[in-house]
Amino acid sequence: MDETTPLVFYANRNCPYAQRSWITLLELSVDFEYQEISLGKDNKTEWFCALNPNGTVPVIKHGETVVYESLVVNEYLCEVFGGKGGTLMPSQLAARARARILMTRCDSKLVKLSYSYLSHKRTEDAAKDDQLRAHLEEELLLLDAAIEASGGPYFLGETVSLVDIAFMPFFERMNVALSAWKDFEIENSARVHLNTWLEAMSNRETYRQTRLSPERIKELYSQFLNVDYFKRVGVAL
Numbered sequence: 682m683d684e685t686t687p688l689v690f691y692a693n694r695n696c697p698y699a700q701r702s703w704i705t706l707l708e709l710s711v712d713f714e715y716q717e718i719s720l721g722k723d724n725k726t727e728w729f730c731a732l733n734p735n736g737t738v739p740v741i742k743h744g745e746t747v748v749y750e751s752l753v754v755n756e757y758l759c760e761v762f763g764g765k766g767g768t769l770m771p772s773q774l775a776a777r778a779r780a781r782i783l784m785t786r787c788d789s790k791l792v793k794l795s796y797s798y799l800s801h802k803r804t805e806d807a808a809k810d811d812q813l814r815a816h817l818e819e820e821l822l823l824l825d826a827a828i829e830a831s832g833g834p835y836f837l838g839e840t841v842s843l844v845d846i847a848f849m850p851f852f853e854r855m856n857v858a859l860s861a862w863k864d865f866e867i868e869n870s871a872r873v874h875l876n877t878w879l880e881a882m883s884n885r886e887t888y889r890q891t892r893l894s895p896e897r898i899k900e901l902y903s904q905f906l907n908v909d910y911f912k913r914v915g916v917a918l
């Protein structure tokens with residue numbers, strides 16, 4: 682298996698996890714075949730579950746090798762294609778560990794805190810709403826400090842990495858949804874490094890090719906919020 686082996690990318694246009702791998706494929710200039718998976722339908726089929734027993738996107742099939750879980754897919758892509766269009770992981774072991782700590786934190790903290798706050802109904806418990814908002818603010822400050830410590834504009838310093846790619850699809854959605862439903866702006870003068878990071882990421886051509894429009898995010902998220910989708914899939918408390 683090498684960079685000349687055909688690669689199929691199974692994804693869904695609305696999925697932030699799949700978007701992570703899509704940006705990575707584009708950043709690494711990989712040739713691939715995009716296959717759209719209709720969620721609730723194609724991902725329940727026998728053929729898809731044989732590829733990924735979790736029934737989730739993204740999945741890549743690279744020759745006979747099948748990889749799923751967005752963060753694992755992205756590291757695999759870096760390992761195989763990292764030499765071609767530039768690498769997205771640092772070479773030093775300590776920096777690689779730091780990158781993994783931040784990527785894991787994206788899923789265990791930022792994603793959970795932001796979807797929990799977004800899906801909480803203030804009318805049901807205002808004190809809890811304030812608490813969820815405060816937890817999210819704290820996490821955003823921590824991320825701001827992480828970017829500051831690296832010198833920015835990216836999480837690991839001057840060059841874009843898998844860490845930035847892991848976070849961006851969620852910031853894209855939260856930027857729109859938290860503003861629309863919670864009157865909460867991600868861009869805030871208390872988080873200058875995060876603001877600069879968001880701008881640097883938003884200007885990247887690879888990301889721009891994969892982004893959802895704000896209108897589409899609002900349309901999707903109003904459906905999701907109506908059916909308590911985020912709680913059902915386990916990204917909100």
Ligand SMILES: N[C@@H](CCC(=O)N[C@@H](CS)C(=O)NCC(=O)O)C(=O)O
Binds near residue numbers: 693696697
């Ligand atoms: N931890 C997984 C999460 C992937 C995930 O949850 N994908 C969602 C779409 S955003 C999915 O495929 N859900 C299956 C479904 O909705 O039936 C990853 O990082 O790849």
